[in-house]
Amino acid sequence: MSAEEAARPLSKTAERGPVSRFLRTYALQLGIVGVAVVVWVLFLIGSPRTFLAGDIYVSFMSTTPFFALVAIPLTLVVITGEIDLSFPSIMAFGMMGYDVVFLWTGNVWLGFLACLTCGLLAGLLNGFIVVRIGVPSLVTTIGTQFLLRGAVMIVTNGQGLGMTEVQETGLHSALVGRAFGFVPAQFFWTIGVGLAVWFLLNRHRYGAHVYLTGDNVESARLMGVNVGRTKMVTFALVGVVAAFAGFVVSSEVLFFWPTLGEGYMLNTLASVFLGGTSVFGGTGTIFGTFVASFIIGAINAGIVAAGLTGFWTSFIYGLIIVASVSIQTVVSRRLT
Amino acid sequence: MGNLLELRDVSKTFGEVAALHDVNFHVGANEIVGLLGDNGAGKSTLVKIITGYHRPDPGGEIHWQGRKLEHLSVARAHELGIEVVYQERALADKQSLWRNIFMGRELTGPLGVLDVRGMRIETRKLMQSAMGFTSSAITPESTVKTFSGGERQGVAITRALYFKAELVILDEPTMGLSLSETRKALDFVEGIKKAGKAAIFIDHNIFHVYPVADRIVVLDRGTVAGQFLKDEVTLDELTNRLYRVARTGSLDARGGDR
Numbered sequence A: 001m002s003a004e005e006a007a008r009p010l011s012k013t014a015e016r017g018p019v020s021r022f023l024r025t026y027a028l029q030l031g032i033v034g035v036a037v038v039v040w041v042l043f044l045i046g047s048p049r050t051f052l053a054g055d056i057y058v059s060f061m062s063t064t065p066f067f068a069l070v071a072i073p074l075t076l077v078v079i080t081g082e083i084d085l086s087f088p089s090i091m092a093f094g095m096m097g098y099d100v101v102f103l104w105t106g107n108v109w110l111g112f113l114a115c116l117t118c119g120l121l122a123g124l125l126n127g128f129i130v131v132r133i134g135v136p137s138l139v140t141t142i143g144t145q146f147l148l149r150g151a152v153m154i155v156t157n158g159q160g161l162g163m164t165e166v167q168e169t170g171l172h173s174a175l176v177g178r179a180f181g182f183v184p185a186q187f188f189w190t191i192g193v194g195l196a197v198w199f200l201l202n203r204h205r206y207g208a209h210v211y212l213t214g215d216n217v218e219s220a221r222l223m224g225v226n227v228g229r230t231k232m233v234t235f236a237l238v239g240v241v242a243a244f245a246g247f248v249v250s251s252e253v254l255f256f257w258p259t260l261g262e263g264y265m266l267n268t269l270a271s272v273f274l275g276g277t278s279v280f281g282g283t284g285t286i287f288g289t290f291v292a293s294f295i296i297g298a299i300n301a302g303i304v305a306a307g308l309t310g311f312w313t314s315f316i317y318g319l320i321i322v323a324s325v326s327i328q329t330v331v332s333r334r335l336t
Numbered sequence B: 001m002g003n004l005l006e007l008r009d010v011s012k013t014f015g016e017v018a019a020l021h022d023v024n025f026h027v028g029a030n031e032i033v034g035l036l037g038d039n040g041a042g043k044s045t046l047v048k049i050i051t052g053y054h055r056p057d058p059g060g061e062i063h064w065q066g067r068k069l070e071h072l073s074v075a076r077a078h079e080l081g082i083e084v085v086y087q088e089r090a091l092a093d094k095q096s097l098w099r100n101i102f103m104g105r106e107l108t109g110p111l112g113v114l115d116v117r118g119m120r121i122e123t124r125k126l127m128q129s130a131m132g133f134t135s136s137a138i139t140p141e142s143t144v145k146t147f148s149g150g151e152r153q154g155v156a157i158t159r160a161l162y163f164k165a166e167l168v169i170l171d172e173p174t175m176g177l178s179l180s181e182t183r184k185a186l187d188f189v190e191g192i193k194k195a196g197k198a199a200i201f202i203d204h205n206i207f208h209v210y211p212v213a214d215r216i217v218v219l220d221r222g223t224v225a226g227q228f229l230k231d232e233v234t235l236d237e238l239t240n241r242l243y244r245v246a247r248t249g250s251l252d253a254r255g256g257d258r
Helices: A001-007 A018-024 A025-046 A055-063 A065-079 A087-105 A108-133 A135-157 A170-176 A185-203 A206-214 A217-222 A229-255 A265-274 A287-305 A314-335 B042-051 B075-081 B097-102 B116-131 B149-162 B179-194 B206-212 B237-246
Strands: B003-014 B017-030 B032-034 B059-066 B067-068 B080-084 B167-171 B199-202 B214-219 B223-229
Touching: A001 A108, A018 A025, A025 A287, A025 A314, A055 A065, A055 A185, A055 A287, A055 B167, A055 B214, A065 A087, A065 A185, A065 A206, A065 A229, A065 A265, A065 A287, A087 A108, A087 A135, A087 A229, A087 A265, A108 A135, A108 A170, A108 A229, A135 B149, A170 A185, A185 A206, A185 A229, A185 A287, A206 A217, A206 A229, A206 B097, A217 A229, A229 B116, A265 A287, A287 A314, B003 B042, B017 B199, B017 B214, B032 B206, B042 B097, B042 B199, B075 B080, B080 B149, B097 B116, B097 B149, B116 B149, B149 B179, B167 B179, B179 B199, B179 B206, B199 B206, B206 B237, B214 B237, B223 B237
Parallel strands: B032 B199, B032 B214, B080 B167, B167 B199
Antiparallel strands: B003 B017, B003 B059, B059 B067, B214 B223
């Protein structure tokens, strides 16, 4: 060993080529794509007739966005080291805003605006309790989940609302129409929200602060990052998108059920964690969440199509999630 | 030449605990002040007041270049050129090198859009010029978690210098470093002096502080127990006095007269 080599600063990272560096940097993203391919091949073998036809994919593109839309901003909440369990209720809370304003004015567009506004307010309420009052987000959002659902039930008196009027506006075809006659519009909205949030997270100061807040909140604060505002914006973003997703779901089925959102909780959370976002905060990608949501969305249909009974669904869900996050944990540890 | 920074009668209480009590402290222009004190003496609280992280209790005053500062916030302290290299080094472990260098002060274009390219280029320049990273295994994209203690210290110090610090505060910069890494950190303190800037060097190892400081201030249980110009006191004498402080709380020296 030459003297120059000996004087080199010590580092655990050895010299590596660009290919190896690429693999390391994008290990988790490549991993989730790998999981997606494996799951797809298994389904292809199990039920070639279903998975070689187009219908099943149209169905994925139609139903997966219902929870993928929320999983995308929820990823940011998890990266900041927080959690939000109230989004299923926010989906309904936003639609409660639509319900009230539509019945009052008869205007779909005003109702849509009210829906987004209610979502924003619900998100800000979460943010306020977490940031200003200082209640841990897990506890806060368990509370607001009940609170908001309760508000929906009280205001709507438990009654649903028909949404056929939405069909008469451009809103319906814009949100849940079929592009080229078969691609559900909500699929494009999911891609759009994904790209927008990706941009915020990776190419905007706000996103830089999201990562820093989740990684080391103390040093972020010491370096002048406004940690409170960053978290507040993140909760607000989930609120708006959850309300939007609520509107999309209701437009698709042309009916607003006051129980809207129930049943999306675990799919959405599973998408975020399966996508490689760490529950400890500081790391996570939108791409991972996006791909993971479609894996989650495919499992259900895939199992039934493969000839297994619906009773297998939970078991296989669990198997894929537990195996994937275990592999991710091992891989992340190896890479550092 | 006036003082760069001056604290007058600064106290800080957390609930019932008085972390600092009527502290008078100053840093002259281009002066390296060594701040010594045991755990719990109030060193970290003092630093956090100077950096705007904590507000002093009412009645205390902070002066910067002869002007009184009314509300010192973290952002304001950054503007003034007060930079800290923290003992925990204030790095975000899972983030890339460039994100750490520009933490809290990202280069942005219109509407807060990050200038990622610009930050990567600047980081690469700094790696070669200031940090002395020669290994090609480290790029601006490398995560800080993989760095050694000395490399991490280099990142924290370089970050402070890059943002044109007037006053650099080093909070136990030698803690957990190897001998050669400690030497590097001390060289940096001398570099601050040569660059015409001022520094506060906090440590509890007097053997690290003595060689590089112009003046040494001893903090004990929230008050200034005494201060010495280095020219007036030998290392042996200072060591003896510090033992006395630890035992009795009194330094038996010219105390608090600035």
